[in-house]
Amino acid sequence: MDVFGFFLDPANWQGPDGIPVRLVEHLALSLAAVLAATAVGLPIGLFIGHTGRFANLAINTSNIGRAVPSFALMVALLPIALDLAPVLGYPPALGLSFLPIFLAMTLLAIPPILVNAYAGLRSVDRDLLEAGRGQGLRERQILRDLELPLASNIIVGGFRTATLQVIATATIGAILSGGGLGRYIIDGVSRNQPDRLFAGAVLVTTLALVVDGLLALAQRRLTPRALRGPAVGRGGSLPAGGEAAA
Amino acid sequence: MADQPAHRAAVVEFEHVTKRYDAPVKRRGGTSTKTPGAVNDLSLKVPAGKICVLVGPSGCGKTTSLKMVNRIIEPTSGRILIDGVDAATRDITELRRSIGYVIQQVGLFPHQTIADNVATVPRLLGWNADRLRARADELLALVGLEPGTYRDRFPSQLSGGERQRVGVARALAADPPIMLMDEPFGAVDPIVRDRLQNEFLRLQEELAKTILFVTHDIDEAIKMGDLVAVLQVGGVLAQFGTPAEILSNPASEFVARFVGDDRGLKRLALDRVGDLELVQVPLARPGDDAADARRRAHADPFRYLLLVDDANRPLGWVDEEDIPASGTLDEALANPVSPIVNRRTTLKDALSMMLDADVQAAIVVDRTGACQGVMTVDRVARLMREGEHGRMYGVFGDED
Numbered sequence: 280m281d282v283f284g285f286f287l288d289p290a291n292w293q294g295p296d297g298i299p300v301r302l303v304e305h306l307a308l309s310l311a312a313v314l315a316a317t318a319v320g321l322p323i324g325l326f327i328g329h330t331g332r333f334a335n336l337a338i339n340t341s342n343i344g345r346a347v348p349s350f351a352l353m354v355a356l357l358p359i360a361l362d363l364a365p366v367l368g369y370p371p372a373l374g375l376s377f378l379p380i381f382l383a384m385t386l387l388a389i390p391p392i393l394v395n396a397y398a399g400l401r402s403v404d405r406d407l408l409e410a411g412r413g414q415g416l417r418e419r420q421i422l423r424d425l426e427l428p429l430a431s432n433i434i435v436g437g438f439r440t441a442t443l444q445v446i447a448t449a450t451i452g453a454i455l456s457g458g459g460l461g462r463y464i465i466d467g468v469s470r471n472q473p474d475r476l477f478a479g480a481v482l483v484t485t486l487a488l489v490v491d492g493l494l495a496l497a498q499r500r501l502t503p504r505a506l507r508g509p510a511v512g513r514g515g516s517l518p519a520g521g522e523a524a525a
Numbered sequence: 526m527a528d529q530p531a532h533r534a535a536v537v538e539f540e541h542v543t544k545r546y547d548a549p550v551k552r553r554g555g556t557s558t559k560t561p562g563a564v565n566d567l568s569l570k571v572p573a574g575k576i577c578v579l580v581g582p583s584g585c586g587k588t589t590s591l592k593m594v595n596r597i598i599e600p601t602s603g604r605i606l607i608d609g610v611d612a613a614t615r616d617i618t619e620l621r622r623s624i625g626y627v628i629q630q631v632g633l634f635p636h637q638t639i640a641d642n643v644a645t646v647p648r649l650l651g652w653n654a655d656r657l658r659a660r661a662d663e664l665l666a667l668v669g670l671e672p673g674t675y676r677d678r679f680p681s682q683l684s685g686g687e688r689q690r691v692g693v694a695r696a697l698a699a700d701p702p703i704m705l706m707d708e709p710f711g712a713v714d715p716i717v718r719d720r721l722q723n724e725f726l727r728l729q730e731e732l733a734k735t736i737l738f739v740t741h742d743i744d745e746a747i748k749m750g751d752l753v754a755v756l757q758v759g760g761v762l763a764q765f766g767t768p769a770e771i772l773s774n775p776a777s778e779f780v781a782r783f784v785g786d787d788r789g790l791k792r793l794a795l796d797r798v799g800d801l802e803l804v805q806v807p808l809a810r811p812g813d814d815a816a817d818a819r820r821r822a823h824a825d826p827f828r829y830l831l832l833v834d835d836a837n838r839p840l841g842w843v844d845e846e847d848i849p850a851s852g853t854l855d856e857a858l859a860n861p862v863s864p865i866v867n868r869r870t871t872l873k874d875a876l877s878m879m880l881d882a883d884v885q886a887a888i889v890v891d892r893t894g895a896c897q898g899v900m901t902v903d904r905v906a907r908l909m910r911e912g913e914h915g916r917m918y919g920v921f922g923d924e925d
Contacts, residue, residue, distance in 0.1 A: 410632025413595055413705075414646050414695075415621035428636050503636030505679035 285478040296462070298482065304458035305486065309445045312381055316388030316441055324396025324437075328430075329422055334397060341393045344386030349448045352383040353455055380452035387448055388441035395437025399430030428503045435498040439491060446487050450479075460486065534573040534735040535608045535702040537594060542567045542603035544589050544760070561598065562586035564760035571752065573702075574733040578750035580740055581783070586760030587739045591705050594737060595624045607703065622646050625696030625704035625734070629711040631688045633680040639665070639691055640676035646699040664694040669724060686717040693725065697732070706738045710745070722748060743784055747772065747791055755780050768795055789909055790873070798875055798889055799868035801908055803898030806831050809843070811856045819848040831888070832859040837895035839865065839888045863888055868897070872905055 360374035453461025467476025544564040564586040571577040579587040640661040662672035668690040764776040775781035822845040841859030864878035864887040
């Protein structure tokens, strides 16, 4: 087995089955699913987190997407996606490959985004919010100026979880004649080419680690300076003399 | 206050205000299990520029009453009038921005600098950056925090006492006519609390805001309040009056118990030497005729002369026995051991000084140090007795 050989072969860097194309497919599919899940999960999570209403209903409903195995979900969605093709007017090929995978991944990505948005907002100190309201911040300003910055760490944490799950699940999606890096693994097995299989595994793992690293960086950047890690601002210690200085 | 005309303070009036909780409530968007105390037909009027302390045990509705002013809690019935206007008819955001709000937990925004925290309301009001910065610096200085040191820090870098000061500065930022303070000094140790109280009282002398102040501590209520409203469980107003009134004439068993058995002693911290009728003693100057002085000392029940200088500043007591039969008085005869107090000294401090010096009298001087008379333990006791017999303070009569 020669995994390095696979990467060194120029043929594997070109054409529709080349690494760049598969990588872009994988990323595009994952990005689409995370964006769709964000569009659904984030507003709901922020609403239930800010108001405290309908929280159990929303969280339990969203967890269905987590409870059903994603491959089973794709298979179950396959006939629906095919049947809907003539009704909604998209090509049946899309119903066969992209749509079931995309929908399953979206359903999988919604719970962490929704639950973390909720949990993040609930974690903000109630006294702080009352102080804000008491000074005349409007609800919109409470959300924008207090809840979002203070919960940003937890909210972005939800994106990290969702993104990693989506990148992993996109690999399985290759079974349904989808694209992405999973193709190397599926094809490696079916063509009995272990090089291809392991190269696929290495590529998916590397992608997951790199994306997670970038998101971790973004998470830190989005967390307000004063709340980052143990070192608070400059120094982080009390002024010499403390109360006596006043 | 430099770049904004000082708002005059506003009159706050509770008119038959009732707040009932039928079931354990969930605060909006909250999971707090703490049920606020109910309020039952509360009527009281806080004159402009006065500190009114709401005091009582937990569950007496004092915090609920406070939070109905800025409509964090809405009353079940009744009205709260601010300068005659029903708070319920005002835009809630505009209302809140015109009322300073200080809570025990302070509630500083941890992700914002101290300057940004202080300038919260002015920023909401749309002030420009230069003005915000100038205002934040001005307020930090006002509450005794050096702006250069503190403005760019974050709340987590401050001590509890410093955070409380920032909380007060933030509440004052838009120069509101009313301040609501919910146990504002409750989270700091007694020494810092005492200092913050004193500084706040000094500040209030300048600012003259209308302040509603909640505490469970009767001593703090007596110290801070121009007026004190004692509430009992169920949100019933047990007594409303000046601290002196409440100490000398508790309206009910409940108030008497809440104020404590040592209310006589507490009054000593409230009454000042100026409230006493002073005793006049014979004065003499160095160089006066000794024989004459001796006669005058003998005629006085005190049997002492007070030796003073040309500006009437006390030099010390001269015992009748020590006065020579002839010649003139000499400063060397004067026994300087006697506490010197002024009209602003509390009776508690004056008595403490007298106990320390082991004497029965203290000399009262005016601002120039000139002798005004003498206070005695006997006169203090007489003032206390008058209090027990229903001496009235101010305009607020008791209900029963």
